[in-house]
Amino acid sequence: MxxxxxxxxxxxxxxxxxxxxxxxxxxxxxxxxxxxxxxxxxxxxxxxxxxxxxxxxxxxxxxxxxxxxxxxxxxxxxxxxxxxxxxxxxxxxxxxxxxxxxxxxxxxxxxxxxxxxxxxxxxDKLVLTVGSVRLDSLAQSATAGGHPLSLSPKEFALLRLLCTHAGQTVGRAVILEEVWGTTQNIDPNIVDQYVSYLRRKLEPGAAGVQIATERGVGYRLQESG
Known part of the structure; x- marks a missing residue:
């Protein structure tokens, strides 16, 4: 508490x-x-x-x-x-x-x-690891399978948020608030767009993770088996 x-x-x-x-x-x-x-x-x-x-x-x-x-x-x-x-x-x-x-x-x-x-x-979690994805918040760097990921600041912030809550569904409103700083005067579809960017860059086969969609709710980062 x-x-x-x-x-x-x-x-x-x-x-x-x-x-x-x-x-x-x-x-x-x-x-x-x-x-x-x-x-x-x-x-x-x-x-x-x-x-x-x-x-x-x-x-x-x-x-x-x-x-x-x-x-x-x-x-x-x-x-x-x-x-x-x-x-x-x-x-x-x-x-x-x-x-x-x-x-x-x-x-x-x-x-x-x-x-x-x-x-x-x-x-508190400066280094996050999910599957073979590793994020270093201090260095603002990320790797997948040991290979560097080229991420924009917003992509990095989104991936960090999903890694922090790995295995849990993160709602679109929470993503907008945490990554874009507001839910006002911004198209919620931008979340879907950036998730699409991340999916392409992560390449599940190499990263060992996938971003699952919970329709009407949000997204969940989980290890791919």
Whole structure:
């Protein structure tokens, strides 16, 4: 059960976020100052921090900056009513991974949290091996049967996502969110197009894997027997 730290000085907002995330299976801790956030993080094994920007004593920007100064790669979601471009840029430069502006629908917060947790889990697996396919996320390189694969950045990201969830069907919406960063104003058929590209490059006989289609749902990378 992922533990999420919620840093919010508005008691009602903190309760609402905690209630929603708890209902989705997360364990939550709520604090109302940046200082308390840093204390909680020093003694707790958290999977993510959702931090309001406008906090007493220490802003959410400063909280993010101090977390990164410790060398932590903890996913940080900043939440704020300040939606100017320069504020978002400053937040990301402070070390945040994502930035959500108020007012927001809880379903959007939930989706951002899930995406950050998935991204963090995938980052833990720098080298992935499925069949004879080997991906090195750090070097951004891939081989099949020991031979280099020439992949575009989007093809590499798609193959990494499928390898991370090998044996499981990954939905088109998830692929769009993870590889293209959005499901808005983009033709879902682009997923099918890039899967087709990968299939040709993998050559199942040599790669030892195949990309199976679950009609109406998505795609699944599996070893070919």
């Amino acid at each position: 992922p533990k999420i730290l919620i840093v919010e000085d508005d008691p009602e907002m903190g309760r609402l976020i905690a209630r929603g995330l708890t209902a989705e299976g997360h364990e939550t801790t709520v604090v109302d100052t940046g200082v308390d956030a840093l204390i909680a993080l020093s003694g707790g094994d958290f999977a993510l921090a959702a931090v309001d920007v406008m906090l007493p004593q220490m802003s959410g920007f400063e909280v993010a900056r101090r977390i990164r100064q410790t060398g932590s790669s903890l996913p940080i979601l900043l939440i704020t009513a300040r939606d100017a471009v320069e504020d978002r840029v400053f937040g990301l430069d402070s070390g945040a991974d994502d930035y959500l502006t108020k007012p927001f629908a809880f379903v959007e917060l939930s989706a951002r949290v899930r995406a950050l947790l998935r991204r963090d889990a995938a980052a």
